[in-house]
Amino acid sequence: MAGYIIRRCLQSLLVLVAVTMVVFGILKLAPGNAAQVMAGLSATPEDLAAIEHRMGLDRPIHIQYWRFVSGLFSGSLKPATFPDSMIQLVGRKLLASVELGFVAIVAAVLLSIPAGIISAVYRNTVWDYGVSILSLAGISIPVFWIALMLMVVFGGWLKWLPISGRGDLLYGLSILTADGWRHILIPAMSLTLIQMAMNARLTRSCLLEVLQLDYIKTARSKGLREIVVIMKHAFRNALIPVVTNIGLTAGMVFAGAILTETVTAWPGIGRLVYQAIVQRDEPLLFGLTVIIALFYQLTFLSVDLLYGYLNPTIVYD
Amino acid sequence: MKNIKRLFVVLIALSLLSVTFAVLADGTFTFATAKDATNTDALRGDDHASGMMHYLMYDQLVEFNPQTFEPAPELASAWSWSEDGMTLTMTLVEGVTFHNGEDLTASDVVFSFERMLDPDNASPQRGNYAWLTSIEALDDYTVQFKLDYPFVAALEFISLVMIVPEQAILEMGQEAFELHPIGSGPFKFVEWIKGERYVLERNDDYWMKTPLLERVVMRPIPELSVQALELETGGIDMVYEMAPTDYLRLQNSDDVVTMGVDGFSYTHFSFNLSRSPMSDIRFRQAVVYALDLDGATNALFPGNTASRAYGQLPKQSWANADEYLQGTVALPQDLDKAKALRAELIEDGVITEDQVFTIWTPTDAVRTSLGTILATAMQQVGFQVEVKPTEWGTYIPVLLRQGNPDGEWDIMILSYTGLFDPDYTLYKVWHSSHAFPGTNSNLQMYVNDDVDALLDQARRSGDQVVRKALYQEAQDIVLSNYSVVPVYIAKVMQATTTRVKDFILNPRSFIGLCNQWTNVYLDD
Numbered sequence: 001m002a003g004y005i006i007r008r009c010l011q012s013l014l015v016l017v018a019v020t021m022v023v024f025g026i027l028k029l030a031p032g033n034a035a036q037v038m039a040g041l042s043a044t045p046e047d048l049a050a051i052e053h054r055m056g057l058d059r060p061i062h063i064q065y066w067r068f069v070s071g072l073f074s075g076s077l078k079p080a081t082f083p084d085s086m087i088q089l090v091g092r093k094l095l096a097s098v099e100l101g102f103v104a105i106v107a108a109v110l111l112s113i114p115a116g117i118i119s120a121v122y123r124n125t126v127w128d129y130g131v132s133i134l135s136l137a138g139i140s141i142p143v144f145w146i147a148l149m150l151m152v153v154f155g156g157w158l159k160w161l162p163i164s165g166r167g168d169l170l171y172g173l174s175i176l177t178a179d180g181w182r183h184i185l186i187p188a189m190s191l192t193l194i195q196m197a198m199n200a201r202l203t204r205s206c207l208l209e210v211l212q213l214d215y216i217k218t219a220r221s222k223g224l225r226e227i228v229v230i231m232k233h234a235f236r237n238a239l240i241p242v243v244t245n246i247g248l249t250a251g252m253v254f255a256g257a258i259l260t261e262t263v264t265a266w267p268g269i270g271r272l273v274y275q276a277i278v279q280r281d282e283p284l285l286f287g288l289t290v291i292i293a294l295f296y297q298l299t300f301l302s303v304d305l306l307y308g309y310l311n312p313t314i315v316y317d
Numbered sequence: 318m319k320n321i322k323r324l325f326v327v328l329i330a331l332s333l334l335s336v337t338f339a340v341l342a343d344g345t346f347t348f349a350t351a352k353d354a355t356n357t358d359a360l361r362g363d364d365h366a367s368g369m370m371h372y373l374m375y376d377q378l379v380e381f382n383p384q385t386f387e388p389a390p391e392l393a394s395a396w397s398w399s400e401d402g403m404t405l406t407m408t409l410v411e412g413v414t415f416h417n418g419e420d421l422t423a424s425d426v427v428f429s430f431e432r433m434l435d436p437d438n439a440s441p442q443r444g445n446y447a448w449l450t451s452i453e454a455l456d457d458y459t460v461q462f463k464l465d466y467p468f469v470a471a472l473e474f475i476s477l478v479m480i481v482p483e484q485a486i487l488e489m490g491q492e493a494f495e496l497h498p499i500g501s502g503p504f505k506f507v508e509w510i511k512g513e514r515y516v517l518e519r520n521d522d523y524w525m526k527t528p529l530l531e532r533v534v535m536r537p538i539p540e541l542s543v544q545a546l547e548l549e550t551g552g553i554d555m556v557y558e559m560a561p562t563d564y565l566r567l568q569n570s571d572d573v574v575t576m577g578v579d580g581f582s583y584t585h586f587s588f589n590l591s592r593s594p595m596s597d598i599r600f601r602q603a604v605v606y607a608l609d610l611d612g613a614t615n616a617l618f619p620g621n622t623a624s625r626a627y628g629q630l631p632k633q634s635w636a637n638a639d640e641y642l643q644g645t646v647a648l649p650q651d652l653d654k655a656k657a658l659r660a661e662l663i664e665d666g667v668i669t670e671d672q673v674f675t676i677w678t679p680t681d682a683v684r685t686s687l688g689t690i691l692a693t694a695m696q697q698v699g700f701q702v703e704v705k706p707t708e709w710g711t712y713i714p715v716l717l718r719q720g721n722p723d724g725e726w727d728i729m730i731l732s733y734t735g736l737f738d739p740d741y742t743l744y745k746v747w748h749s750s751h752a753f754p755g756t757n758s759n760l761q762m763y764v765n766d767d768v769d770a771l772l773d774q775a776r777r778s779g780d781q782v783v784r785k786a787l788y789q790e791a792q793d794i795v796l797s798n799y800s801v802v803p804v805y806i807a808k809v810m811q812a813t814t815t816r817v818k819d820f821i822l823n824p825r826s827f828i829g830l831c832n833q834w835t836n837v838y839l840d841d
Contacts, residue, residue, distance in 0.1 A: 033714075036713050037710045040441055043441050043443070043444045044443075050436050080355075081355035082355075083356070083357065084511075089510075093512065148543070151543065152546065155550055159550060163546045164538055164546075164552070165536065165538075165552070263543060271512050271539070272512055275353060275512055278709075279364075280710040
């Protein structure tokens, strides 16, 4: 087990190094440069050269790369469009994204798994159709549209919830204050709807598959009650694909749901990525991508470890 | 009796106090921005959002009246020009202090200009001040500008420079200053958290007057429709840019006051004159004949939220010649003429039947739609067209023809934001001295000696009537060449909640919350 974790960490490290190179390469390959955006149309070639020099863009490419990488880990790499340090800014945004993702995923899990079980057990009944229709809608409707509609209904018409932003914070978290909770509901609900839809459908189909296996027949023929058969014997085995899916989407949501965060002005990682792209802030974009990659690695590792708990036949070697 | 009188006085005093307190208690004015700022120092951040906060934190030497567009004194109480128009002497207001308590003197003014002109500081503004030879402090409250040549728009460029404290910046260093900027303006810097909020608080010692607002908060909300919703529900007090649909919808709202005025930014499309067939006037005319520009403007901006542009100057400009130009250069849509011109070009071998033309545009919805309208119109008369919406960071080098002196674009869509003086808008876009690949503003590479002569003459002339005639003639020559086709001037559309009082709309969309013309307050 320990050996497995160490090997996985080394793998992750390799992936991270590759990510830094690829991201840096893409930044440099994209036409134009950051100095150009800053200089605008009316700067003279000398001014442009001066700006490039100040941003270090006139140095050889491998030196620029090294400056980015070492700067990121030593903390000296600063965003081009914000005077403060990158770590502080990114940390704050990461907390906002994780918080939002956490609320959305917990809600999604709590709602979608029972919904999936119900529609599997009561297959081809009104319940099943209801869950299917809702899931289809959740998967098909774009998240930004859902967010906008929630804003119009709960913020504009009913005036129950604030439209956007994060509200009051305690220890950097919204979920610790009443005002913060009111703010998190709309973005969390829009994310939940999508997560829920996918999870419910996945739970349903996996459970149906497991329910047709022989050991379930055995369990039933032993005279076990149906609820015990489903919950104790079938459900746990059906969970693995569902957990994989939750893990994947968690990585995605924690690393910033760009659309949801942009529409609801939730100041998370996704919004920051969007801003960095629009303002062509290369150091920030670089730092963000690496940190997001790191986050994904951590999420995947935890998911892999969770498999072992769910299915003891999985052995790490 | 005496006691009652005293009681009365006390009561009145108390009620006055409570009124003042009521105004101050929730004096937080929040406005939304789609893009967040990029820098707290005017030297570096010259984007719109940063500029708005600079305007509230710093003072300038002169300012332009948002309604009459006349220069007005600010830190400079008076100024005078030498006979030859080459020297400008300004007297500063005495007793102005920065937010850190230090006096603002002539050396701060000199420092503020010189650090912008210093190539090592790499200010993106620097290119606009080629006319300025030197600036010098004659004494503590007098500064003198020496010009390279008489330049009519000098005051306007001077008005764009924010005055910063020399002593503080030298002591703190640039990086620390950007974290804790210090100005002399009506509001002081409190904090800026990128993507969340940018907060200023009242400068109680402001030299001009005491601001009525206690705090000013700029909140980044990327989606304009979400901004409008926030405004409607009172989550914010003001939006400074609006989609036409939101603007028209909110005009009927009881909770919101909408304001609109012709803006200073005109949108046009232009042709790359370095390439064939764009260099052939028949091609350019064919494209213009294919278009219904009135229809396009109305489709893009329902409810008259933009007006057709016939020239390149703002509607408010004293040199605006739109009425004249409408009669001389505007071409009505005529598909037959467009088709005939196209046939002629094919016959002469200038273009081939299936040649594909590229229309480049920025990625925003309005200008992308304009590109599509343009493409559809051209396709209607037989041209093959491809629209290329392009991110700004990629668009600029394409426009500037980096690595390709002839440019890879055929037709491009762009907007220019002018200043009050026509020189700024016309000279840099049309003068041949700006027509070379690299960094420049005459992107279509238009070169015409007559236009050069007219613009040079107008730049050096002090007489507004003479200048107006010169600019009209120059525009007439340029526009009848159809290398550039003005399309529309969009309205600056802003809105506040009803509790915001004394707000004056500025067509350049800077928000003056406390200046010589107004002092905004909240009435709850």
